Amino acid sequence: MNESSLASRSPHGAGTPRLLGGLAGAWRSLRFSALLLVMVASPATYTLENRRRLATQICLTCKQTVPVFTLLSALLSLVLVHIVVVTAQSYGLSQFALGTVVRVLVVELLPLAAALFVALRAGAAMNAEIATLRRTQPGAPRRVIESALIYRVVLPRVAGSGVAVVLLAAISGGLALLLAYLGVYGFTPWGIANFTRTVGQVFAPGVLMALGLKTLLFASAVATVPASAGLENPRRDPGESVTVLHGTVRLFAVLIGIEILSLTAEFF
Amino acid sequence: MDQPDPPPQNSLPEPRVPYAELKATALLLLIATLICAFVVYVMAARGVFEETQDLVLLADDSEGVIPGMNLTFSGFPIGRVRRVELATDGSVRILIDVLRKDAQWLRSTSIFTMERSLVGETKIRAFSGILTDPPLPEGAERKVLRGDANEQIPQVMTAMRTLLENLERMTAADSALNTSLGSLQSVTDRMRGPHGALAGLLGSEDNARKLLSTLERTNTLLDKADKRLFSPGGVMDESQAAITQLHGMLREARDSLKKADALLVDAQAIAANTKDASTDLLTLRREVEHSLRKTTQLIEEINRKWPFARDTEIRLP
Numbered sequence: 001m002n003e004s005s006l007a008s009r010s011p012h013g014a015g016t017p018r019l020l021g022g023l024a025g026a027w028r029s030l031r032f033s034a035l036l037l038v039m040v041a042s043p044a045t046y047t048l049e050n051r052r053r054l055a056t057q058i059c060l061t062c063k064q065t066v067p068v069f070t071l072l073s074a075l076l077s078l079v080l081v082h083i084v085v086v087t088a089q090s091y092g093l094s095q096f097a098l099g100t101v102v103r104v105l106v107v108e109l110l111p112l113a114a115a116l117f118v119a120l121r122a123g124a125a126m127n128a129e130i131a132t133l134r135r136t137q138p139g140a141p142r143r144v145i146e147s148a149l150i151y152r153v154v155l156p157r158v159a160g161s162g163v164a165v166v167l168l169a170a171i172s173g174g175l176a177l178l179l180a181y182l183g184v185y186g187f188t189p190w191g192i193a194n195f196t197r198t199v200g201q202v203f204a205p206g207v208l209m210a211l212g213l214k215t216l217l218f219a220s221a222v223a224t225v226p227a228s229a230g231l232e233n234p235r236r237d238p239g240e241s242v243t244v245l246h247g248t249v250r251l252f253a254v255l256i257g258i259e260i261l262s263l264t265a266e267f268f
Numbered sequence: 269m270d271q272p273d274p275p276p277q278n279s280l281p282e283p284r285v286p287y288a289e290l291k292a293t294a295l296l297l298l299i300a301t302l303i304c305a306f307v308v309y310v311m312a313a314r315g316v317f318e319e320t321q322d323l324v325l326l327a328d329d330s331e332g333v334i335p336g337m338n339l340t341f342s343g344f345p346i347g348r349v350r351r352v353e354l355a356t357d358g359s360v361r362i363l364i365d366v367l368r369k370d371a372q373w374l375r376s377t378s379i380f381t382m383e384r385s386l387v388g389e390t391k392i393r394a395f396s397g398i399l400t401d402p403p404l405p406e407g408a409e410r411k412v413l414r415g416d417a418n419e420q421i422p423q424v425m426t427a428m429r430t431l432l433e434n435l436e437r438m439t440a441a442d443s444a445l446n447t448s449l450g451s452l453q454s455v456t457d458r459m460r461g462p463h464g465a466l467a468g469l470l471g472s473e474d475n476a477r478k479l480l481s482t483l484e485r486t487n488t489l490l491d492k493a494d495k496r497l498f499s500p501g502g503v504m505d506e507s508q509a510a511i512t513q514l515h516g517m518l519r520e521a522r523d524s525l526k527k528a529d530a531l532l533v534d535a536q537a538i539a540a541n542t543k544d545a546s547t548d549l550l551t552l553r554r555e556v557e558h559s560l561r562k563t564t565q566l567i568e569e570i571n572r573k574w575p576f577a578r579d580t581e582i583r584l585p
Contacts, residue, residue: 059292204336
């Protein structure tokens with residue numbers, strides 16, 4: 001691992017060695033993310049003290065992200081619903097407006113927006129914090145995992161970010177459905193039957209499964225990729241800002257990859 | 269892992285949140301509730317909890333038919349496509365779940381159509397003309413009538429091309445329609461003249477003027493003829509008197525002829541006795557000559573009277 005990393009940073013390194021270095025880094029990050037997820041799912045993690053830390057971090061992350069994102073997503077939903085409804089009406093296709101709004105907002109945009117927001121609001125900070133602490137404990141990542149740093153700092157933040165992504169996606173999705181109903185039918189209860197039927201048509205089992213899986217993958221990526229970037233070997237890191245940048249770029253790449261996979265599975 | 273290392277000395281200060289575990293549990297419960305509620309809502313929206321009745325529609329093409337699309341009656345969705353499958357004979361079987369509460373609208377005589385428009389999704393519709401017919405049985409199979417706007421496009425294009433060619437031919441500079449319109453315009457121009465439609469019909473103002481003067485002269489002539497014929501002492505009165513006179517003369521001629529007949533009878537008797545009759549022959553001859561003269565006069569009189577009058581005047585060159 002060290003050799004490949006060193007090769008990737010060699011002044012003569014170009015082309016294939018750099019590609020191999022990138023692949024090795026991605027594999028290392030993926031394996032570390034999987035380890036973190038296993039630790040989050042392991043009951044041994046939830047000792048009394050760790051539970052308190054986890055709960056605290058979940059509350060803090062959600063407090064940082066939920067109010068602002070709810071407001072922003074409501075605003076985004078309102079604007080998009082209005083644009084789609086007005087455009088569809090102008091083309092005489094208003095019967096397709098609701099389905100389009102629900103599909104675009106709830107299935108595609110809002111989960112990605114929630115993941116990006118948590119990544120920017122909490123992920124980058126987590127990356128920087130972990131990188132700072134990692135400098136105090138140099139060594140191989142495996143040894144670091146076994147240290148108290150993981151339980152005290154990394155795991156609570158991983159859980160907090162993951163929970164925040166799922167919570168934001170759920171809240172913003174529900175809010176978008178409500179705003180879509182109000183945007184299309186207004187303040188009347190007589191459109192509920194049609195609305196429900198349209199929602200049922202949009203959320204076929206495959207789409208529902210894709211939405212759930214995509215949200216979980218987003219949450220996992222947002223929770224683990226910045227942490228794994230922060231836990232890179234500090235001897236090879238030039239500084240915290242570069243570490244945060246690497247982690248953010250890697251996270252964006254992973255999120256885009258998940259979104260492309262999701263779209264491919266849904267539409268092809 | 270059960271005994272983690274002591275924390276490093278330069279670790280970050282741990283934040284404190286009152287009732288953190290309780291709040292985190294509430295958040296997790298909120299997430300679980302939202303997800304469960306959404307899943308249940310979607311299941312209800314897809315009709316998982318509704319009682320349905322099976323209906324199978326047979327079509328020859330399944331293009332545009334997807335599971336989940338609606339079967340509508342009068343614009344209201346009453347059923348949903350559950351599955352589309354290919355039958356053993358190559359036809360398409362569209363399996364539809366009809367809501368039990370809305371199955372009353374489907375009757376044994378109901379007609380099902382599948383319409384594919386240029387824009388938008390395919391629509392499956394049900395039409396029930398007689399709602400008193402027996403209800404549609406469970407699992408009924410019906411043929412679906414297809415109405416595809418796309419299939420009509422080539423025919424429409426051909427008809428449109430023919431129409432455009434005809435239109436082009438009609439609107440050409442030397443077309444019959446243009447010529448007719450030109451003639452019509454000249455006619456209407458003439459109609460705008462002082463003699464109106466008469467000039468338009470007769471071709472020019474002169475012709476119209478001639479016709480009008482002819483009409484006036486005809487009217488004058490008719491007035492004169494009327495006066496000549498029907499005024500007191502006119503031709504009609506004279507004709508009436510001549511006819512009366514003619515009747516009298518005819519009566520006299522008839523009497524004379526009767527006398528002639530009697531004389532002829534007598535002449536026969538005289539012929540038998542020529543000697544005795546020789547004395548009466550002169551008288552008879554005079555009477556016959558007298559009768560013939562009267563007849564000749566009568567004929568001449570008739571010939572002189574209208575309408576048998578002839579121009580007997582001899583004009584010298």
